Amino acid sequence: MLSECELIGIIPTMNKARAKAFYAGVLHLTFVQDDGFALLFQCLHAHLRIVQMPEFKPYPFTLLGWEVPNIGDAVRELTALGVSFERYGYFEQDELGVWTAPNGSMVAWFKDPDGNVLSLSQHKR
Secondary structure: OHHHOOOEEEEEEOOHHHHHHHHHHHOOOEEEEEOOOEEEEEEOOEEEEEEEOOOOOOOOOEEEEEEOOOHHHHHHHHHHOOOOEOOOOOOOEOOOOOEEOOOOOEEEEEEOOOOOEEEEEEOOO
């Protein structure tokens, strides 16, 4: 049943204006509306709701990610737009901050203005 339904991601923010500027202005997601409770973005066949919260503590792991066709190009493009990619000391990352998994898949992590961990990935098929 749910495999035939569109996915909606939900992310918290403490500042909707700052979140809107980042997700629309930097990540270039299509802004749909602010319904008073959340910002709604369209992202290919999925939606993302960014919900205003009075406070929250960001999780230390990936909350949301995008699969990209070329991770190097995507990292360079976002870096040029001011996005800083995370470096973790417990595994090896290349000069762009990309980690290559044993199966050849690649992942790079960055944070939104609220500290939510987001990722880009290029999966080995």
